[in-house]
Amino acid sequence: MDLESLKTKFYQLVAPSLPNEWDVEAALEPLLDYEAEYLDGIFSQVPAIWPVSHSLCFAYLNAAGPALSCLAVEELSLWVHSLLDRYETGGLREARLFMADVEQQYACRLRGEGGVRLLDVRSRLQPYVNGLAGKEMPLVAADEVGTDSESIFLPNTIGVLQTHEHNFFLYKLIVSFQWASLSSGMYTAPQWLEVTRKSAHPLDRFFSGFSEPEKARSLYHIFETARVLNFLRHELPGLMREAGVILPLLPLTGDDSSQLNLLDWLQRGLLRGQWPVSSSSPLLARAVALMQRYQEEEVDNLVSLEAVRELMPLVPATEVFTGTSPLLFQGIMRLQEMRNLGAKEQTDKELRLMMTMKAQLPPKVNKTTQPHLEPGNTAGQEAADTALVIDTDSAWEQLPPFLHSLAQRIDNSESQPSEQAADQESSGKSGVVEQASSASGVGKSGQLFSRLSRGPADAKTEEKTVEPAVYDEWDYRRKGFRKNWCVVTEKELAPVHNTFIEQTLKKYRGQIRRLRYQFELLQTSERFIRRQRDGDDIDFDALVESLADVRAGHPPSDRLFIRLARDQRDIAASFLVDMSNSTAGWVGQSIKEALVLICEAMEVLNDRYAIYGFSGMRRLRCEIFPIKRLEERYSQTVRQRISAIGPREYTRMAPAIRHVSSLFAKVEAKVRLLIVLSDGKPEDYDDYKGEYAIEDTRHALLEAKAMGIHPFCITIDRQAHEYMAHMYGEVNYIFIDKINQLPSRMSEIYRTLTS
Secondary structure, three states, rough: OHHHHHHHHHHHHOOOOOHHHHHHHEEEEEEEOOOOHHHEEEHHHHHOOOOOOOOHHHHHHHHHHOOOOOOOOHHHHHHHHHHHHHHHHHHHHHHHHHHHHHHHHHHHOOOOOOEEHHHHHHHHHHHOOOHOOOOOOOOOEOOEEEOOOOOOEEEEEOOOOOEEEHHHHHHHHHHHHHHHHOOOOOOOOOOOOOOOOOOOOOOHHOOOOOOOOHHHHHHHHHHHHHHHHHHHHHHHHHHHHHHHHHHHHOOHHHHHHHOHHHHHHHHHHHHHOOOOOOOOHHHHHHHHHHHHHHHHOOOOHHHHHHHHHHHHHHHHOOOOOOOOOOOOOOOOOOHHHHHHHHHHHHHHHHHHHHHHHHOOOOOOHHHOOOOOOOOOHHHHHHHHOOOOOOOOOHHHOOOOOHHHHHHHHHHHHOOOOOOOHHHHHOOHHHHHHHOOOOOOOHHHHHHHHHHHOOOOHHHHHHHHHOOEEEEEEEEEEOEEEEEEEEEEEEOOOOOOOOOHHHHHHOOHHHHHHHOOOOHHHOOOEEEEEEOOOOOOOEHHHHHHHHHHHHHHHOOOOOOOEEEEEEEEOEEEEEEEEHHHHHHHHOOHHHHHHHHHHHHHHHHHOOEEHHHEEEEEOOOOOOOOOOOOOOOOOHHHHHHHHHHHOOOOOOOOOOHHHHHHHHHOOOOOOOEEEEEEEOOOOOOOOOOOHHHHHHHHHHHHHHHHHHOOOOEEEOOOOOOOOHHHHHHHOOOOOEEEOOOHHHHHHHHHHHHHHHH
């Protein structure tokens, strides 16, 4: 196929976009020699990639040809699906790297071999490490493995071993080792190290005492690695039995070198047990002897510090460690980051302490009311001039004894430090970063002081804040989800004090009275159950049949009664209200009136119901407005929130459906209804419109149905018939052509759905 034909086909696929002709030609020229079958497969993925990123699409066209040397044409769509996931999690650079090595990055994984992504295994690893640590310890993607005592840093991908299972185990080993390094005391500062608040980490101060600090750091790290592995053998023996098979397979820097330095030998001996049989080097012989001590007895990190102190004078200047990379699970020591976190925690604690002490001090004496002081009598002046001055670097030592217990109570109630940290505080040491407690209270401490400084009113507002929720979004073009794509935030709707509710109740007072009567009849339903062994009356049909059986010589039935059964309702409903800017005017007014009528009528029922409004702008600002939560009473506050409903921004409906469904799925009820009130198609400010938006909303509704929730839509859009049947199903929506009928029709619809 010639270049002009390829360009024509490409422009048809990306219409109405008109990309630069030079860029198009540069992307299509590598495809000129491919057969029509391959070209059709390559071009079939363009509609899925182009709306996401034009640059990514051009990069895909350049890489698709070589990719087909590893993939079949029918596998191309799955490859593109993974490509888009990489782009959305790591950007264009990550996507280019993924396309550059199709065999290793994708084909091997397709065959059950090769690398594992953190994105794919985080959901399994996070509960594991939280259980080990006894607290939330986030797993964060980073270029280098390590921990700052609050988080564990892991590589985006691990593919150093052949199989998927082995690479996943490496992730598990890394998080286990980083947790163990904290629990076993790798980063603990010994008592004999001088601690200064604004200085570096105490261990860094120790290393800086040598002429070559980086060598001392590397030696300490490898000795501590041996000690931590021994700690893991006692704490997690099952893990280490499996590690015994995996560790010898890990590549080492010294594998490609004939000249091994001290660090290379220690790594080889630690992982593979390949210790030098005999050595003329006193340094190597002594290092091996010290290393093997960790396998014989349990020791603390003081032994490693002493080993470094003993070996550093023996290390020649020609011995270079910079070419030796740390072991994969070992990572790097982030001492300064730990120090910074520890300093922040200490500062927060001292600020809380000072705020509490300020509340305990007597009020300031007013000089105008101060009694006249006699000359020479300075007692009153001394009392008036008394002040408490605290140097935050040594705050604990300066506190009077009666405040020590108060400070402990504050710390225990908010930060909940470990026993080790409590011992440290009681001894008056204020600056040492304890690995077991460095993350125990930073967040809470900061939040407490922030609330104290803002005052009670702001603190009350803060308690109402709900953490944003993240949801996937369905992309029909790729037949898959865009992971963690939409951010939904719940926002409080400030109540409005006006006459709307009063006017609505007056306007519809007759209709409300009828609705209440009709809804009262729905409270219980009665039905007769025939052919019972006991009941309220005789079942004459069953009696006639029994007599006929006797005449015929058959044994008669004893089920000759009718019983009246009264069934209690067990229904929960959520109303999801469109608050986009298109609901301005009579549309919004009618929606609010309809909500008032349905709420007034449902007060006579025992049905639980909730009302949420939704709007937003773009995927990162999808907003949900709780108007009435499920267990909340229909109070004056709820009425005022209904009054506050008004037009806002756009109609990105699917995230709102997913959020309300996730809340609703936890509710126990025989019937769960999700009723959507909207005036038009789902649409947002960005490219979220048309078929894409409809398909995403439809998929969100299918997800709700899979949770046992029955969705139904009430719409006033005149073009609703074009897409509503596809989104909701043929009988799961209703179109109201006259907006002023909405208040009366809505209650009737609910009664029909639940009766």
